[in-house]
Each structure stands twice: as structure tokens, then as C-alpha cells.
Amino acid sequence: LDLCLACVGVYLLKQVFNKKNPPYPPGPPGRPIIGNVLDVPYIRPWLTFTDWGNKYGDISHINVLGRHIVVVNSVKTAMDMLDNKSTIYSDRPTLPVGGELIGWKNVMVLLPYGDQLRRHCKNFHGVIGTRAAVAIYNQVVEVETHRFLMRLFAKPDQLQVHVRHTAGAVILRISHGYEVKENDDPFVDLADRVMAQWSHVTAPGAFLADVVPFLIKVPEWFPGADFKRLAREWHDDLEELVCAPHKFVVDQMAAGIAPESFTSNLLRSGSLAAEDEHIVKWSAAALYAGASDTVGPSLYISNNHLLRAAHFSQTVSTINAFFLAMTLFPDVQKKAQAEIDAVIGPDRLPSFADQDYLPYIGALVKETLRWHSVIPTGFAHCVSQDDIHDGYYIPKGSLIMTNIWFMMNDPKRYANPSQFNPERFLGKEPETDPRTICFGFGRRICPGIHLAEASVWLSAVMSLAVFDISKVVENGIEITPEVDPLSGTISHLKPFKCSIEPRSSRAVALIEQDVDY
């Protein structure tokens, strides 16, 4: 009770003090004492944020127990804040139990803005930061995507499982040069276990210490401090997740058999000090740590929603969206296949070398990224010092949420935004390239852009070359799947059924040919 009264006292004092500053951005009025606690949207928050945008303008604001949350609904404001003022808008919030005690604070997405982050960015940039750098892994992506076609041909009703397995296989080949086993892979199992723990850590209300951070300092024997024992055990699992695949690479290098990978490239660049090696390990973990993509309702108060971001699950979600779009929009599919047939013909599978000659497929991939917003409200940026923006007071520590969903469905930017129409990106006056929005803004912009694009492009073009994707027919009735994006930092589509059949006997021969590149 004392603690609550003290918090309320501090909160009220802050309110009085803040009267001297310019106003906060407008937003839902909130209630006495509890402020906007009840206004936090958990179900499809991007729709509530869009309503706030319509009502209050490009910047809106709520106060949740002293945590200021600023919602940005326009690309221009996002760029003005996160790009132009990136030195103060690039921090991330801290996470007492998951970040500090368990150790997730070392993973790139949670790093504070500073020297460590810059070194992670440098690693990412050198290895997958440009189209040319990613091209080194083209063959890996081609081989794994061909295997995806084989799995899909064998078990077409397991689409979602194959998409996820393939994305994981691609990432582990790139991060550590490791080939994932078809079943019961030790690294994937370990990652599944750690991400399940993570899911527990991030469940709303899991630990009081996230809301009252000084509790992480109490000793383990203290009544109610059981979470510290759990955190210690989970810390060890996380360490193993980071160290075991790293050791695999080190051993392979010592034996002279390590293939090209993110880790081996960085280790080869010279003898590394312990601190550098720590950064290499954690950069690589940032690539693959999301072997199990657990998503759920966001928890704004303790910021836990941030790390519900299993990185390759963004790619998984986009590829699933591609299959849904092809099921729902057969005319688009036919045009895409006509382009592939004209440029490539029936005698070989498409490859990255064809990319520049397939403009419609390029537009289709852009439209997929726009149509299904994978990270609809962005990852929160944290403001590292007080700012006044457009006449509004943005206090230090505010979380900035970008309503990427609305930005990609803004009718002023995209004509008939709910329509799936790749042609909007072709012709003399193409609409805004969604890649300038969907990968975020400023210095925390997604470092996996080129890899994500390459993976989605190849999955789309190879699948369309050999398969017809359509609605399933059950008991003589055609089933139209729903477009139902689920809530979560990474928004997956509700599982759907579709029919996937080879286009011809020639297509079957292409699928079954040896994976020999």
C-alpha cells in the first residue's frame, strides 16, 4: 500500500510539474489516478491507433502509470522524429527480468543506443547489409527453397510448417553455416525451449519486478523472490543458445571445414578480443534466436512485447501472406505465372539471376509486404532526452509506436488500400515503395531487409513457377479463407487452408530434380 501511495504521489507531482512544459500530444483523456491504463489496446492495436490518428492527428499520446506512449500515424512525422532526430529517438526500453536478469539485454533489438549497438550494426552491415553482401548466400537460399518445393509437393497441406522450417534452415545456414535436420534438430529444439521461456517471461503480469524494478535486487532466499531462481536457470539456457552454435563454428573452423557464414566470416576477420567475440556471438544469435515464433498480446507497461520478435518469423509471416493472396486473387497469380513462363520457360526453375527481368514478380512482392503488415505497430523506440516536437512535449523515456499498418493502408498514399494490386508499383507513377515503411525508421531500421526481401522473392517466384495455388473444395463447396491478422508485435495470419498442385508433369520433374547448384 505504501508503495502504491508513493507511486501515486510521484505521479501527481509530475503532473503538477509538467504543467510548465508545452502540452503532451493529444489523446484519449484518461481517468483520475489510473490515467490511460484502460485505454491500452491489446487486440489489433493498429486499428485503435488509426482511430486516434483520425481523432487527434498524426501524433497522439497516452500515459500508462507514468509511462508515456506516443503513437505516430504518418510517415512524415515518423521520419522527422526517428530519422532526423535519431540521436535522441533511437533507444530501446529496458526490461528488468528478461533483459537484465536472464540476459536478453544483449540481443540487438534490445540494446540501448550506443557503442555496442553500433558494433552490432557494423557486423550486420558487413555480412547482410547490402544486396551484394546477401548475394554470397544466394546459393544457400536457392537450395533451401528448392527443398521447400519438394516438401510442399510431398505434403501440400502442411504449408505453414514447411514455410517455418525453411526460414529457420536458411537463417541457421547463414548465421552459423549449420544444416538443420529434417526432424528433432538439437539447435532448433534448444531455441524452441528458450523461446518458450521467453514467452513465459513476456506473458502479461508475469513478474512484479518488471513493474517495480528494484525487486530484481532482492536476494534469492527472500520471500516471493522465486523468480530469481527461474531467471538464473533460464539465463543458463539462453547462454547455451548463444554459445552452442558459436562453438560449432569454432570447431569447424579448427578442422578447416567451416562453410561461409555470418559467424565464420566475422571470426575469420582476425583474432578477436573477448569483447569482440561476445558481440559476434550475440549478433549471430540476433539472426537465429527466433527459432520458435511465439507471439501474443503486447504488454506495453513492461515493454515485453518488444522481444516477441522472432526475427525470421517476419519472413515466415510474409511468405504465408503471399500464399493467402495467391489463393484469394487468381488473376494476379495468372499474370505472375505468365511473366515467369515468358521469361524463364518450362525447362528450369527461376533463380536470383532472373530478378531484374521479372518486374511483375517484384511488384507482387512489394504488394505482399504492403497488404499484410508484419510488424503493424513497429518495435518501440525510446526517447533518451526530453524533446519538443511540433509544439508537443515528448518527455525522456517515452515510447514511440509507429502505426506502420495505417501508413501502408493510408488512402492518401495507396489507392483502394484493401485491394491486392501489384500494378500500383508499376508504370510511370508508381505508389510509394512499401519497403521504405515496413522495415521501420531511423537508426533502428531493420538490418535484415535484403535477406528478408531475397527470401520472400525466391519463395514466391519458385512456388509460382511450379504450383497452382487455389481455394480448397470441401464437400463440393469452395472455401474462401479469411484475411485475419492476429494481434502481436509480429502479426501472423490466422492459419488458412489452400490447395497447392503442380502445374504440369514438367513442373513435377523440376521439383524432383536433384538439388545440385
Ligand code: HEM
Ligand atoms: C519481411 C520481413 C521483415 C520485416 C517486415 C522486418 C521489419 C522490421 C522492423 C519494422 C523493425 C523495427 C525497426 C525500428 O525499430 O524502427 C525490425 C528490426 C529488426 N529486424 Fe527486421 N524485419 C524483417 C526481417 C528480418 C530478418 C530476416 C532479420 C534477420 C536477418 C531481421 C532482423 C532485425 C533486427 C536485428 C532488428 C532490430 C534492429 C535494432 O533494434 O537496431 N529482420 N525489423
